[in-house]
Amino acid sequence: MRIERVVSNYEKLSDDELAALAGKILGALTDNANFPDPIPALADLTTVVNDYRSKHEIAIRGGSVLDIRIKNESRKLLLYQLGQLAHYVNTTSVGNLAVLTSSAMILAKQPTSKRAPYTVERIILKDGNLSGQMRVDFTAQKAIWEYEIQVGEWPSGATEIEWGDSYFTTTSRGNIIAPLVPATKYYVRVRARNGKGTSDWTEPVSMIVR
Numbered sequence: 756m757r758i759e760r761v762v763s764n765y766e767k768l769s770d771d772e773l774a775a776l777a778g779k780i781l782g783a784l785t786d787n788a789n790f791p792d793p794i795p796a797l798a799d800l801t802t803v804v805n806d807y808r809s810k811h812e813i814a815i816r817g818g819s820v821l822d823i824r825i826k827n828e829s830r831k832l833l834l835y836q837l838g839q840l841a842h843y844v845n846t847t848s849v850g851n852l853a854v855l856t857s858s859a860m861i862l863a864k865q866p867t868s869k870r871a872p873y874t875v876e877r878i879i880l881k882d883g884n885l886s887g888q889m890r891v892d893f894t895a896q897k898a899i900w901e902y903e904i905q906v907g908e909w910p911s912g913a914t915e916i917e918w919g920d921s922y923f924t925t926t927s928r929g930n931i932i933a934p935l936v937p938a939t940k941y942y943v944r945v946r947a948r949n950g951k952g953t954s955d956w957t958e959p960v961s962m963i964v965r
Contacts, residue, residue, distance in 0.1 A: 761848075761862055781801055784800075811830075871949070875946060878960045882964070887934045889932045889943075891932060891945070893945055895926075898949055903921050905943070906932055909940070918942075
């Protein structure tokens with residue numbers, strides 16, 4: 756059975772296309788009863804969209820190399836927030852095409868995978884560029900809609916890991932988890948998801964964040 760969903764990765768869009776789409780999405784979500792509590796919050800998304808659009812304008816009007824780099828950093832943040840929003844839209848819509856369309860996000864073509872995802876392999880944890888950051892890499896799978904990365908801690912006296920926030924991504928490399936508390940040991944597990952189902956969680960791996 757075909758399950759409708761929206762695209763969660765907009766990296767292939769040009770700067771002009773991304774700016775136009777982001778503005779369209781903001782308009783579609785404003786006072787949209789289908790999505791009463793969007794993630795990220797509409798106010799936060801508006802700030803990021805406006806920041807990107809203003810920096811994009813500066814960059815295309817003879818901006819310096821520094822202006823272009825600043826625009827690219829703003830673009831990365833916008834792409835991340837659109838990915839988070841796509842997860843919220845897909846979860847809230849549960850495949851309802853009319854509801855999905857009302858978000859103004861791009862509808863996805865369904866993967867041709869004939870099997871559910873298998874357990875994610877080779878999780879590698881590294882320090883990020885800044886203190887309080889952790890980078891998560893793992894082996895990619897084909898025809899995956901998204902990966903879920905969950906972070907937890909094992910408090911003193913507890914009998915098991917206490918799992919906290921989940922982070923959703925469409926890439927298997929360079930996933931930065933932050934902010935984290937330096938000198939704290941964190942545990943990470945990952946699972947994959949597509950139209951055929953969701954894989955089992957990986958065994959937890961851990962590292963002490965610098």
